[in-house]
Amino acid sequence: MTSKVRVGIVGVGDFGRRHAAIAAALPEVELVAVADRDEARAGRVAAELGTAPAASVEDLLARHDVDAVVVATPQRCHLSDVRAALAAGAAVLVEKPVVTASSEADELRHLAASTGGLVVPAHVSRFLPAVAQLRQRVAVDPVVAVRAVRAVPVERLDLHGGEHPALVAMVHDLDLIRSVVPAELADVSSVQSWTDPSRPHPQVVMAHLRFADGSLASVDNHWTLPHARQYIDARLEVVTRRWTAHLRVPGGALRIVEENGDLLPDTELEATVAGLPVGALATQLRHFAQCVAEGRRSDVVDLEDGLWSVEVAARIAAQQPPR
Numbered sequence: 001m002t003s004k005v006r007v008g009i010v011g012v013g014d015f016g017r018r019h020a021a022i023a024a025a026l027p028e029v030e031l032v033a034v035a036d037r038d039e040a041r042a043g044r045v046a047a048e049l050g051t052a053p054a055a056s057v058e059d060l061l062a063r064h065d066v067d068a069v070v071v072a073t074p075q076r077c078h079l080s081d082v083r084a085a086l087a088a089g090a091a092v093l094v095e096k097p098v099v100t101a102s103s104e105a106d107e108l109r110h111l112a113a114s115t116g117g118l119v120v121p122a123h124v125s126r127f128l129p130a131v132a133q134l135r136q137r138v139a140v141d142p143v144v145a146v147r148a149v150r151a152v153p154v155e156r157l158d159l160h161g162g163e164h165p166a167l168v169a170m171v172h173d174l175d176l177i178r179s180v181v182p183a184e185l186a187d188v189s190s191v192q193s194w195t196d197p198s199r200p201h202p203q204v205v206m207a208h209l210r211f212a213d214g215s216l217a218s219v220d221n222h223w224t225l226p227h228a229r230q231y232i233d234a235r236l237e238v239v240t241r242r243w244t245a246h247l248r249v250p251g252g253a254l255r256i257v258e259e260n261g262d263l264l265p266d267t268e269l270e271a272t273v274a275g276l277p278v279g280a281l282a283t284q285l286r287h288f289a290q291c292v293a294e295g296r297r298s299d300v301v302d303l304e305d306g307l308w309s310v311e312v313a314a315r316i317a318a319q320q321p322p323r
């Protein structure tokens with residue numbers, strides 16, 4: 001393996017294109033190719049990001065220079081794409097839902113165990129600084145109850161209405177619940193209803209989960225947002241005996257209600273996610289290191305910016321009225 005991890009992306013539609021752009025921008029990753037069965041799309045994205053196009057996962061793996069694959073094809077393709085990648089000895093980051101049925105889950109579990117390959121589910125919410133911080137807190141104060149509510153624009157049914165909303169959207173919330181409740185699942189029940197009876201699956205789904213340690217979770221998904229301005233509108237409430245946390249996504253702000261009042265942890269300036277420093281302080285240093293390595297000036301903030309604010313501040317300070 002070279003020092004950069006050589007990554008290929010399979011499926012460069014809406015989400016895969018985003019994975020590809022990030023892979024192309026990260027210094028620790030080399031984007032070796034992007035594959036899509038829509039060859040024109042693969043060609044377009046490859047040209048845009050300065051990488052090679054491929055027509056399929058097999059085509060991508062035939063290059064023999066791929067250490068890892070990001071699978072961002074529609075979920076019905078995930079199992080076969082992961083199987084192909086593992087057979088070629090590549091590690092896999094696979095979009096959610098990892099697979100679409102319990103039978104596929106068993107097969108994937110077996111595949112990963114028999115090949116010893118690395119398969120990481122792309123449950124990206126766990127990498128939100130606020131969620132990472134929340135997980136650190138529940139490691140100390142066990143969860144009593146969780147409530148997750150997610151609303152999705154009704155318009156997205158045209159894209160995703162062919163699958164049950166539990167698999168398309170609720171998996172995010174189920175994973176968030178799992179990330180804060182370590183206990184075994186004891187029971188799951190649900191009520192479901194249609195706002196659009198012409199669709200094969202319900203648009204309103206409310207589920208209850210009961211865990212072996214007595215903790216409970218409730219998760220509601222509504223595919224009912226009347227506009228498409230917002231991709232999702234998700235809320236999470238985590239209750240412990242000492243505090244209750246509220247998180248809204250997007251927005252990312254975490255609010256902890258505890259005995260002494262509300263606390264708003266600052267996860268934008270500095271936070272650690274999976275051992276990696278994130279937030280503005282970390283980005284600032286990475287950017288500075290990049291400028292040093294490339295022998296260039298910063299295009300974010302230059303010396304004149306720093307001096308301007310000092311000079312304005314000095315003029316304001318000089319105007320201090322006598323006491």
Ligand SMILES: NC(=O)c1ccc[n+]([C@@H]2O[C@H](COP(=O)([O-])OP(=O)(O)OC[C@H]3O[C@@H](n4cnc5c(N)ncnc54)[C@H](O)[C@@H]3O)[C@@H](O)[C@H]2O)c1
Nearest residue numbers: 011012013014015016036037038072073074075095096097
């Ligand atoms: N984590 C998240 O928040 C999030 C958000 C959106 C989508 N996703 C997931 O990402 C995956 C892709 O979703 P999307 O919205 O980008 O879909 P999309 O339809 O926009 O893109 C899928 C792409 O895969 C290509 N494709 C289909 N079959 C293929 C095959 N066999 N080989 C190669 N390419 C193939 C299509 O041509 C298309 O370009 C899904 O699993 C979805 O659930 C995750």
